[in-house]
Amino acid sequence: MMALLDRVHTRHIAMMQRTLETLQTLIHTTPIAxxxxxxxxxxxxxxLEILCHLRDFDEIFKARVHRILQETAPVFTMYNHVAMVTENEYRAQDPHTVLAALTASRHDFVALFKGLTPEQWERSGTHPENGEWTVTDAAMQVAGHDLLHIEQMTRVLAQAR
Incomplete structure (x- = not known):
């Protein structure tokens, strides 16, 4: 069972790295307009709003993992991702600055995941909507969340070209 979990962890970490590379290519090859x-x-x-969302939720997911590792059974708060778009003025932000922040966050997040012990991967907190949420769940959610929004971004950019 441990070998299977090791493969799950390794593959999701690799996916987190590849999706970042995909986002970098999309942003660097697309006219800002x-x-x-x-x-x-x-x-x-x-x-740009999608990119800002990914940056902010990378930090949110990473903070949740830190809480899981430092606390016993933390309970997470919900974030209104729709309200964050206007409250944080996503559309007015510089895409290259946003991408740099996401890149730095993601490198830290990947390093965090790579340094975990098997016991740490199994630690968990409670998500208000999803219930128990382990560190393994976090890696899978980040990778899946990236793919969902990369699909959304490519669909949007296809209309702009």
């Missing part, structure tokens, strides 16, 4: 000109619907997000 295209990053804000199209959304994925009337209430949807532009590519």
């Amino acid at each position: 295209h990053l804000t000109s199209v959304t994925d619907g009337p209430d949807g997000w532009c590519a």
